Amino acid sequence: MRFADRTDAAERLAEALAGYRGRRPLILAIPRGALPMGDLLAQRLGGELDVVLVRKLRAPFSPEYAIGSVDEHGWTYIAPHAHGTGASDRYIEQEKREQLAVLHERRNRYTPGRAGIDPAGRVAIVVDDGLATGATMVAALHAVRARGPERLVCAVPVASIEALELVRPYADEVVCLHAPPDFYAVGQFYRTFGQVDDEEAIALLRQAGQPPAQPS
Structure with missing residues (x-):
């Protein structure tokens, strides 16, 4: 299957x-690639769009x-293979600090003056454009689960x-259209897989009724 x-x-x-559809689900997209998908899902399902802000921790080399x-x-979720890539505890802490700084900057730009829309008591659908290791999705699901x-x-x-x-253990349901045994990268399953930049992400949130600040 290719998209x-x-x-x-x-x-x-x-x-x-x-x-x-009809249950007004909260669609939580992982920026930036999943935001166009989340916007369309919110329209098709009669839901509401927001972001869940998480970042992967990168291998040193x-x-x-x-x-x-x-x-x-x-x-933080640390994969079992993390230290095998050459990542020391010190490196992981520094990488965590760097990615937290990115997340705080994105929150200020995407949804200034507020936290995310509260998923408490609602159907929350966390969407991404694909899972390679699954690490980023784990953090996203954990963050949403904590809000009930x-x-x-x-x-x-x-x-x-x-x-x-x-x-799977982090969600009540996992919906995946294609899980091939020969998976190498998310992009191999898309004919067109361009980058989504901050300007597009901000525009999508604005169109969805959220007034994020303009990028500087």
Whole structure:
């Protein structure tokens, strides 16, 4: 299975999540790539769009490879393989501080003057454009679970089998359209997989009724 782009993936996810239509779900996108998908899901399901802010912790010699993740409140997931990549405890703490600084800056830009929309008592659907290691999704699900949703759903178009096994305990339901055994990178399952920049992310939140500040 391949997706034309994130819009195509989101349309297919909306079909898989149709049972939540009419329940005003809170769609929580992981910036930045998942924001266009979250926006479309919110429209199709009659839900509300917001972001859940998390960052992966990068391996020391391979910044695209996740050795863990952190949410904006400082909760950290460290993968079992982290130290095997050459990441010392000191390196991990420094990487955590750097990523927390990015998260705080993004919160100020995306939703200035407020925390995220409260998921307490609501169906919360956390969406990303794909899971390679699953580390970032773990932090996102943990952050949302801590705020007491009625039901917590992880929704992705594609994921590695290992990532799905990792995230399942953190969600009430995992919706994944494709889990191939030959997974190498999320982008291999999209014909078009361009970057989503901050300006687009801010515009999507504004259109969804959230008034984030303009980027400086």
